[in-house]
Amino acid sequence: xxxIYKCPTCGGVMTYNAQKQLLECSHCQTSMxxxxxxxxxxxAEENKTEEFNITSYRCxxxxxxxITDDYTAATTCSYCxxxxxxxxxxxxxxxxxxxxxFKFNKAATLEKLKHWCxxxxxxxxxxxxxxxxxxxxxxxxxxxxxxxxxxxSMNAKCSKVRTYIQGDKEYTxxxxxxxxxxxxxxxxxxxxxxxxxxxxNIMDALEPxxxxxxxxxxxxxxxxxxxxKYNFTAEDMIARVVPRAKxxxxxxxxxxxxxxxxxxxxxxxxxxxxxxxxxxxxxxxxYAYRYKGIDYIFSMNGxxxxxxxxxxxxxxxxxxxxxxxxxxxxxxxxxLALYLSWGGVF
Amino acid sequence: MKSFRxxxxxxxxxLLLLTIPALIKLTSSPQEPVSSxxxxxxxxxxxxxxxxxxxxxxxxxxxxxxxxxKELAKKRSLDIVLVTVNDENVNSPVDYTRNFYYTHxxxxxxxxxxxxxxxxxxxxRVPVASTFGKAxxxxxxxxxxxxEASHDDLASGDYYDAFDVMLDETDKTLNPAxxxxxxxxxxxxxxxxxxxxxxxxLFKPNVNTDVNANTYLDADQYDLVEEKDNYINTIRTSRTIxxxxxxxxxxxxxxxxxxxxxxxxxxxx
Numbered sequence: 001x002x003x004i005y006k007c008p009t010c011g012g013v014m015t016y017n018a019q020k021q022l023l024e025c026s027h028c029q030t031s032m033x034x035x036x037x038x039x040x041x042x043x044a045e046e047n048k049t050e051e052f053n054i055t056s057y058r059c060x061x062x063x064x065x066x067i068t069d070d071y072t073a074a075t076t077c078s079y080c081x082x083x084x085x086x087x088x089x090x091x092x093x094x095x096x097x098x099x100x101x102f103k104f105n106k107a108a109t110l111e112k113l114k115h116w117c118x119x120x121x122x123x124x125x126x127x128x129x130x131x132x133x134x135x136x137x138x139x140x141x142x143x144x145x146x147x148x149x150x151x152x153s154m155n156a157k158c159s160k161v162r163t164y165i166q167g168d169k170e171y172t173x174x175x176x177x178x179x180x181x182x183x184x185x186x187x188x189x190x191x192x193x194x195x196x197x198x199x200x201n202i203m204d205a206l207e208p209x210x211x212x213x214x215x216x217x218x219x220x221x222x223x224x225x226x227x228x229k230y231n232f233t234a235e236d237m238i239a240r241v242v243p244r245a246k247x248x249x250x251x252x253x254x255x256x257x258x259x260x261x262x263x264x265x266x267x268x269x270x271x272x273x274x275x276x277x278x279x280x281x282x283x284x285x286x287y288a289y290r291y292k293g294i295d296y297i298f299s300m301n302g303x304x305x306x307x308x309x310x311x312x313x314x315x316x317x318x319x320x321x322x323x324x325x326x327x328x329x330x331x332x333x334x335x336l337a338l339y340l341s342w343g344g345v346f
Numbered sequence: 347m348k349s350f351r352x353x354x355x356x357x358x359x360x361l362l363l364l365t366i367p368a369l370i371k372l373t374s375s376p377q378e379p380v381s382s383x384x385x386x387x388x389x390x391x392x393x394x395x396x397x398x399x400x401x402x403x404x405x406x407x408x409x410x411x412x413x414x415x416k417e418l419a420k421k422r423s424l425d426i427v428l429v430t431v432n433d434e435n436v437n438s439p440v441d442y443t444r445n446f447y448y449t450h451x452x453x454x455x456x457x458x459x460x461x462x463x464x465x466x467x468x469x470x471r472v473p474v475a476s477t478f479g480k481a482x483x484x485x486x487x488x489x490x491x492x493x494e495a496s497h498d499d500l501a502s503g504d505y506y507d508a509f510d511v512m513l514d515e516t517d518k519t520l521n522p523a524x525x526x527x528x529x530x531x532x533x534x535x536x537x538x539x540x541x542x543x544x545x546x547x548l549f550k551p552n553v554n555t556d557v558n559a560n561t562y563l564d565a566d567q568y569d570l571v572e573e574k575d576n577y578i579n580t581i582r583t584s585r586t587i588x589x590x591x592x593x594x595x596x597x598x599x600x601x602x603x604x605x606x607x608x609x610x611x612x613x614x615x
Contacts, residue, residue, distance in 0.1 A: 121350050121547060149567075158575075169584045176581075180574040186567035207557045251559035256570055306556070313548065321547065324354050326540035331361045333532035333539075338368055 002057050002066070003085040004043040005223040013061075015083050015224030018102035018138075018283075018302070023220050034101070034220035048088070057086055071195075074140065074219075074227035085222050089229040096217040098145070098280040100209055102138055102225065102302040109285045110136065113298055116307045121321060124291075124314040133290040138302060140227035140281035141198055144234045145189035146241045147276040150249035153182045154268045158260035177260070183253045187245055189278065192237045194230035198284070200240065205308045206301040209282050213303060217281070227281060234277035245272040350547075372522050392450060395419070400432035400468040407506040414513055422520040424481045425454045425461030428509050432468035439467045440609040443476040453479060464512045466505055473500060473508070473612040482606045488519040493612030500615035 005014040005023065012027030016034065024031040045060040057066045062080035066072075073089040076082065090096060104112065117123050155178070162173045189211055193203040215221070249270050257263050283302025288295055291312060298309030396403075396412045403411070415426040429446060436442045443463050453459025460479035467474060473496060475489040485492075492515040499508035518524055 119348060153572075165587070168587050170587050171582055171584045173580055173582045176578040178574075178576040178578055180572065180576075181570065182572040184567075184569050184571055186564040187562040188564045190562045205552070205554050207554060208561055248559040248563065252563065252568065255559070256573065318544070318548070321350070322540055322544045325543050326536055328354065328357050328361065329539045329543075330532060330536035331365075332357075333536050334529045335361065335364050335368060337528040337532055338526070 001044050001087050002047045002060050003087055003219070004060050004082055005037065005085075005220060006041055006043045008038065008041045013082055013223075014220075016101065016221050018105040019108065021101065021103075023223065034215075034218045037220050044087075057084075059084060069228075071228040071231055072226075073229045074222035074225060076224070076226070083222075083224040085219050085227075087219065090219065094229065094279065096142075096279045096281055098214045098278060099140065099217045099221050100211075100213045100280070100282050100303050101215060101221045102283040102285075103213075104285065104300070104302055104305055106136060106138070109138075109287070109300055109302075112300065112305050113287055113307065117311050120311050122313040122317045123311040124317070127291055127311055128289060130291065133288075135286075135288045137286050138225040139284050139286055140222060140225055141203065141284045142194040142228060142230040143191045143203075143280050143282050144194050144230070144237050144241075145191050145278040145280050146187075146234075146238065146245070146274055147278075148187040148190065148241075148245040149273045149275050150185050150187065150245055151183070151271040152185075152246075152249040152253045152268060153180070153270075154250065154253045155180055155266045156254075156257060157264045157266055158257055159262045160259075161261045179257055179260070179263075181253050181256050183249065183256070185249055185252060186275075187248060190241050190244055191280075191282070192241050193282075194232045194234075194237055195228060196231040197228075202299050202308050203284075206284065206299060206306055209301065209303055214280070221281075225283075230279065234279075238274055238277075242272050242274075245274075246270045395425075395427050397427070397429045397446075400430035400466070402430050402432075402466070402468065402505045403509075404506075411506070411509055411513075414510070418513055418517055419454070419461075422517065423454055423460070424520070425452045425459070425478075426513070426516065427452055427461065427463040428512075429463060429465040430468065430505065431465060434469055436467060436469055439465065439470055439472060439474045439611060440476065442467075443474050443609060444607055447476065447478055455479075462516060464509065466500065466508065471614050473497075473512075473615070474609060475512070475612070476607065476609040478607055482608045485516070485519055486608050488515070489608070489610035490612075492516065492519070493610060497613055497615060500612075 006012070007014050007025035007028060007030050009030045010025060010028040012025050014023050014025045014030075014037075016022075017024040017031070020031065021033075022031040023034050023037055043060055045058075047058040047060060049056050049058075055068075055070070057068055058064065059066055059077040059080060059082055061082040061084075062077060064077060064079035066075055066084060066086075067078055068075060068086065071089065072086060074083070074085045077084055114128050117128050158177045158179045160175045160177070162175075164171055164173075191203075191207065191209065193200065195203075249272060250265075250268050253268070254263060254265065285300040285302050287298045287300070287309075289298070290296075294312070296309065296311060298307060298311075300307045394412070395415045396408050398408055411428055415428060419426045427447065427450075429443070431442065443465050446465075447461065447463050448458050451457040452461050452463070454461055458478070460481045462478070462481050462485060463474075463476045465474040465476075473493045475493050477485045477489060492512055495515050496508040496511040499505070499511060
């Protein structure tokens, strides 16, 4: 089924307003919390055709075919701009549990991106301000949030160093210890994105998401944004998170030896057991911008505003920075040489 | 961008401030003559600056050196004393120069103040250069090379020329502008240094420092189940701490009390 959130007052289209954290009608400004929306006001149409194993959907508003793939859960009709939600992709067997709604809208995101690029030391000054091919999309990315129980036993050779002066001699005493530590710990909601399109390293870099804003899943948050269901199951993705959980467990175990001056871990036996996997949607803004024929993609954490991306480096700015650095080092070095040879300032 | 601008502004501001005294020094006019800047004129024992006790200089040579030494003293703001000695009782030429300087109350700004004393010790056949007061810092590193420059003249018995060379070298050493030549060495070093800083700025490692082992830890569920710390052994090493300054290769330097003093003894001639 294809759904459109219709305004109960005027029949217009309601989208989720990230700034106000409310579902809002674009025509009559009626607004309400996501969970206050009466689902009987939804415009729901089957609009599904299956041909040669390809499932396609039509927009309930204008009838044009929606551009979707096997995972699309929410999109905007490219003909009439209606925000549509394909609820087949959120059916019972793989129903999402939680969602962090967007906190930044389009305008705020663009402003943040521009500010971020302006702060880049080497970023060309006309970057992002030049009129060029660009696309900003707010995507609810499917994530698995894993809970882990860890157990870690660690052996290490540690030492403490003490120095003291007696007479005209300086003594250095190094005491060696065999150290053993055993810890148990639980980790909650270590995230791993379940989308094939999203680069793992970029999604990791966007962390942390703050879980205080986690809400029970509600489709209303999708209205006006793109979303796709998970491409990989919780079992598929677990291999990516186990090393992380183990690493964390080893790190906190090692931290219990902080009293020592040197720590040399000789063996670590770490066990990480996944206890729960939660299906959640986390908000990510993606901005594609073409500059001098090359596409640059920026990702922004839709909750915290943290930006990851590699803007181009301007040769002239690199040169200017080098010039300033060189002049400072040369000037300082020359003064040092002068004063050293004069044996003082005067 | 912003933080880079601020950092650079601060650095350039500090450099500007540090440059002012250097510019003043480079452009300053010759200082007041010795006798008029001495704090306590009563302590001036003698105006004489050339003491040819070994009698190896002619009267006219002595006069010429006296004139040149006094002019140079005025120009470079330090007292300059030239001594020759031929005495079997001089066991330590270095101590002899120090005693000579202090008993005559030499010094540019005050008694036992800034100055340099060159001595040709005919008995031990060595030249000695001793620096006092501020000259100990400004000339300390140049003493050895100044004596070395005069070695050929000493070896051939041209003692006047030897002193003349020492005076010329003193002039060169204390010329504020001569230090400018050292800037040429700084140039390649700063090119490399700036290049390294630039590369560090260009390729900053992209590490997510916002997430660590505690980010997802459920603090209530963490427990240190067991800990054992078994002492194995202790290894003790020691080293002797050298007391005070080091001894120079061709002489000795030392400072005591209010006035600093350093000395170099040249090669035998």
